[in-house]
Amino acid sequence: MQRDDVMKKEVETPIAALPAVKKRYTKRAFYIAIGALAAIAGIGLFAIYFFTMNMVFGGMGVVLFFSGGFTFYYFWNKDDSTGFVIESLGAPPKEQVNSLCIYEHVVKFDNIANPEGWPSTCHNDNKKYYVYIWDKVTEKLIPFILPDQQYYEPEVFAQRVLALPAHRKLFTRKPKLFQKLKTAMLVLAIAIVMLLILTTTGGS
Amino acid sequence: MATEKKTQLYFRDAGSFEFIKRPLKYSCMVQEENGQLIRAWKHFYSNQIPFAGYKNISADTVTLGFARDIILDPFNKVPTGLLPSEKPTKTDTGIKKWISQVAENQRHTYRTQIKSSFKEDAINWALIGTLILMMIGWLIRYATG
Numbered sequence: 001m002q003r004d005d006v007m008k009k010e011v012e013t014p015i016a017a018l019p020a021v022k023k024r025y026t027k028r029a030f031y032i033a034i035g036a037l038a039a040i041a042g043i044g045l046f047a048i049y050f051f052t053m054n055m056v057f058g059g060m061g062v063v064l065f066f067s068g069g070f071t072f073y074y075f076w077n078k079d080d081s082t083g084f085v086i087e088s089l090g091a092p093p094k095e096q097v098n099s100l101c102i103y104e105h106v107v108k109f110d111n112i113a114n115p116e117g118w119p120s121t122c123h124n125d126n127k128k129y130y131v132y133i134w135d136k137v138t139e140k141l142i143p144f145i146l147p148d149q150q151y152y153e154p155e156v157f158a159q160r161v162l163a164l165p166a167h168r169k170l171f172t173r174k175p176k177l178f179q180k181l182k183t184a185m186l187v188l189a190i191a192i193v194m195l196l197i198l199t200t201t202g203g204s
Numbered sequence: 205m206a207t208e209k210k211t212q213l214y215f216r217d218a219g220s221f222e223f224i225k226r227p228l229k230y231s232c233m234v235q236e237e238n239g240q241l242i243r244a245w246k247h248f249y250s251n252q253i254p255f256a257g258y259k260n261i262s263a264d265t266v267t268l269g270f271a272r273d274i275i276l277d278p279f280n281k282v283p284t285g286l287l288p289s290e291k292p293t294k295t296d297t298g299i300k301k302w303i304s305q306v307a308e309n310q311r312h313t314y315r316t317q318i319k320s321s322f323k324e325d326a327i328n329w330a331l332i333g334t335l336i337l338m339m340i341g342w343l344i345r346y347a348t349g
């Protein structure tokens with residue numbers, strides 16, 4: 001049986017074969033733009049400070065530049081949402097449903113008539129749902145039961161196998177002298193520029 | 205570089221569940237606290253299932269996972285083998301060999317990594333920002349007399 005046929009049988013709803021559509025304007029994009037604008041405004045205020053020597057402009061410039069820069073950096077790196085609406089799966093149900101159905105090619109919330117088993121709490125909305133899985137043998141939805149046979153504990157896998165604390169320490173490269181002194185050199189550069197400003201502008 | 209995240213349909217020990225975004229690291233979905241790995245679940249592309257979204261849960265491809273195990277593959281989509289890109293056979297020797305392969309991979313990964321601290325980087329970037337601002341201001345001031 002072809003994959004599409006299986007999917008059709010599993011879901012039993014017509015599939016609108018539309019491509020995934022990316023959402024253009026997200027909250028993340030808004031905060032990135034605000035951060036960038038604030039940082040640019042900060043530079044502008046700092047430039048005004050150098051003309052007027054008014055500390056209010058200088059202080060506001062520094063605060064705006066760093067807070068804007070941080071906002072930009074934070075949201076640029078924050079990628080929580082896929083930003084995609086998978087239209088080929090059909091629109092998600094808007095009303096409250098009673099079950100979560102796990103098929104081989106799709107996971108969806110759905111209404112099941114006369115549900116069996118015991119409902120489980122979904123922590124995303126704190127509502128209870130019956131959880132079903134598609135049984136390939138009987139070609140029916142059956143109550144989902146987690147397996148008792150185990151490969152490996154997630155805690156032990158993370159902390160012993162992936163983290164490898166002893167090996168990590170052993171293999172970590174030691175920073176070079178330049179890398180160690182990077183921060184000190186930057187502070188020194190700032191002091192030199194400060195001196196340059198004071199001597200060339202007469203401290204005004 | 206932004207940490208990439210994927211959605212896990214995670215079943216807790218008591219059987220309740222949640223759709224949770226987890227960072228992807230070392231081909232695994234991980235749970236971290238203060239930069240330390242707390243728990244990890246193996247991530248396979250072939251084991252992802254599309255999800256259309258519901259209420260405040262966004263659409264994504266989801267991977268099934270639960271509290272007691274690193275792999276949950278109820279439809280047997282992932283091929284069995286000893287490579288880290290495969291799932292192990294559910295025998296003692298199979299799992300041990302597979303785990304040692306994953307650990308060996310990690311050793312090579314750590315060998316190539318350069319130590320970098322976010323705090324140190326943030327301080328350095330703040331200092332570079334201050335320096336650039338001072339230079340711009342000084343140049344403007346100096347040029348305009």
